Amino acid sequence: MAAKEIFAHLGSIIASLMFIWAMFQQYFPYELRSHIEKYSKRLVSFIYPYIQITFHEFTGERFMRSEAYSAIENYLSSKSSTQAKRLKADIVRNSNQSLVLSMDDHEEVSDDFEGIKLWWSSGKNISKSQVFSFYPVTDEKRYYKLTFHKRYREKVLGPYLTSVLKEGKAIKVRNRMRKLYTNNGSMWSHVVFEHPATFQTLAMEQEKKKEIIDDLITFSKAEDFYARIGRAWKRGYLLYGPPGTGKSTMIAAMANLLGYDIYDLELTAVKDNTELRKLLIETSSKSIIVIEDIDCSLDLTGQRRKKKEKEEEGGDEKDPRQKLVKEERETKNSQVTLSGLLNFIDGLWSACGGERLIVFTTNHIEKLDPALIRKGRMDKHIELSYCSFEAFKALVKNYLDIESHDLFVRIGELLGDTNMTPADVAEHLMPKTVPADAEISLRSLIQGLELAKDEAKLKAEKEAKETPVNGEAKEEEKEEKSDHKLQNQAKENGEADHDVK
Ligand SMILES: Nc1ncnc2c1ncn2[C@@H]1O[C@H](COP(=O)(O)OP(=O)(O)OP(=O)(O)O)[C@@H](O)[C@H]1O
Numbered sequence: 388m389a390a391k392e393i394f395a396h397l398g399s400i401i402a403s404l405m406f407i408w409a410m411f412q413q414y415f416p417y418e419l420r421s422h423i424e425k426y427s428k429r430l431v432s433f434i435y436p437y438i439q440i441t442f443h444e445f446t447g448e449r450f451m452r453s454e455a456y457s458a459i460e461n462y463l464s465s466k467s468s469t470q471a472k473r474l475k476a477d478i479v480r481n482s483n484q485s486l487v488l489s490m491d492d493h494e495e496v497s498d499d500f501e502g503i504k505l506w507w508s509s510g511k512n513i514s515k516s517q518v519f520s521f522y523p524v525t526d527e528k529r530y531y532k533l534t535f536h537k538r539y540r541e542k543v544l545g546p547y548l549t550s551v552l553k554e555g556k557a558i559k560v561r562n563r564m565r566k567l568y569t570n571n572g573s574m575w576s577h578v579v580f581e582h583p584a585t586f587q588t589l590a591m592e593q594e595k596k597k598e599i600i601d602d603l604i605t606f607s608k609a610e611d612f613y614a615r616i617g618r619a620w621k622r623g624y625l626l627y628g629p630p631g632t633g634k635s636t637m638i639a640a641m642a643n644l645l646g647y648d649i650y651d652l653e654l655t656a657v658k659d660n661t662e663l664r665k666l667l668i669e670t671s672s673k674s675i676i677v678i679e680d681i682d683c684s685l686d687l688t689g690q691r692r693k694k695k696e697k698e699e700e701g702g703d704e705k706d707p708r709q710k711l712v713k714e715e716r717e718t719k720n721s722q723v724t725l726s727g728l729l730n731f732i733d734g735l736w737s738a739c740g741g742e743r744l745i746v747f748t749t750n751h752i753e754k755l756d757p758a759l760i761r762k763g764r765m766d767k768h769i770e771l772s773y774c775s776f777e778a779f780k781a782l783v784k785n786y787l788d789i790e791s792h793d794l795f796v797r798i799g800e801l802l803g804d805t806n807m808t809p810a811d812v813a814e815h816l817m818p819k820t821v822p823a824d825a826e827i828s829l830r831s832l833i834q835g836l837e838l839a840k841d842e843a844k845l846k847a848e849k850e851a852k853e854t855p856v857n858g859e860a861k862e863e864e865k866e867e868k869s870d871h872k873l874q875n876q877a878k879e880n881g882e883a884d885h886d887v888k
């Protein structure tokens with residue numbers, strides 16, 4: 388009964404206060420009112436020891452959302468979900484479509500920074516549009532307000548706000564939709580990148596996998612280190628191995644691990660070095676620039692072939708018409724040169740900020756120019772090879788969800804004797820029935836392995852028979868190889884960066 392009376396009283400007091408406030412606003416002359424408001428605010432700030440900072444959603448240019456506001460929104464999202472009672476929910480389209488909660492208007496959450504207590508509250512100002520319309524548009528201006536004791540002014544304005552903005556931006560990067568860019572001539576176009584590959588699902592030796600993950604994480608956190616030693620914040624990876632051993636899969640896993648965008652650069656579609664420069668300058672920070680099958684996209688053997696061509700055509704060049712035709716053909720073929728690419732890996736990066744990984748893949752590492760893959764350009768060389776027993780166990784855990792089986796011993800033996808790629812092994816392990824029957828898949832794998840072993844044996848026998856006949860050809864090949872070696876040595880001795888045209 389008593390509580391009811393109190394509420395009744397409270398109600399009437401609030402009603403009277405509101406009435407007085409309305410009268411005050413209506414009948415007090417404007418000048419007087421603003422004076423009273425000004426002085427009352429001063430009085431309040433004199434007694435009230437707290438400082439308030441407001442961060443508006445839109446500042447200056449009306450349609451530009453304030454960066455600080457969205458960073459704070461992200462920063463507060465984790466705090467709001469545990470503290471605020473009224474929340475707003477929204478779906479963020481990232482790799483796992485998570486639900487993001489933020490605090491609703493007029494909610495408050497507290498925060499703690501080195502023992503300092505602070506309060507964040509959200510609110511909105513509603514101003515009616517001045518334009519007359521049948522559907523009056525109300526203009527909502529949201530803001531966040533930070534309140535703290537004036538004693539901590541310096542600490543809050545400096546380190547605290549910096550850390551809030553930094554963390555907020557980092558959360559935004561984590562939540563954003565990632566993109567896969569491809570170049571169409573000299574333009575990038577992009578689609579949403581949603582590849583499910585992760586390092587957990589990647590089949591390779593555990594130790595090697597851990598080393599790569601550690602390397603990537605260290606790189607992504609080393610901004611200060613790279614700045615201190617005066618190097619551009621970039622790292623080159625060369626992934627090599629036979630087709631179907633997981634090179635492309637690993638690139639997707641890298642992007643998923645670090646939350647980077649991917650720029651899949653198709654060199655054959657790039658006209659010349661100028662276009663390459665333009666494309667690379669347009670790439671954003673936090674990205675992986677991928678050039679697949681580098682040996683195929685860049686004609687590294689071109690130099691030698693052109694020399695031979697010149698020798699053959701040496702006599703004809705006196706004829707100006709033929710010379711013209713030849714030059715024309717050369718300019719048509721002239722695409723990106725090795726030196727153009729090298730300049731980019733080395734030169735440009737120092738100029739534009741932000742972290743970048745550059746990944747080359749190839750099936751034939753021996754064909755690559757040593758200038759391209761020396762340390763500093765391609766810092767880490769990763770070999771992806773045929774399926775080992777350890778890699779098989781990882782695959783079988785993913786595909787069939789088993790960790791041991793009687794047939795594993797036989798499979799282990801066969802994997803040691805034959806070269807089968809993880810892609811082929813994976814194909815055998817694909818469930819063939821619903822529900823999956825592990826035994827059927829494993830037997831199919833054994834059959835496949837036995838077949839591959841027999842084929843390899845036949846091939847070896849055939850080659851052994853043909854060897855004496857092909858002896859001369861082998862000799863020639865050897866000569867070519869030593870020729871190549873000599874060239875490479877010459878390049879390493881200082882003229883590494885010259886054009887290979
Ligand atoms: N190490 C691996 N772990 C898990 N799956 C793998 C692995 N290697 C290959 N696969 C499977 O095989 C398929 C082909 O692999 P991927 O495209 O990565 O090969 P690649 O090395 O890029 O081949 P290519 O040289 O022809 O481009 C993938 O879809 C993937 O599912």
Ligand SMILES: [Mg+2]
Pocket residue numbers: 634635636679
């Ligand atoms: Mg590939």
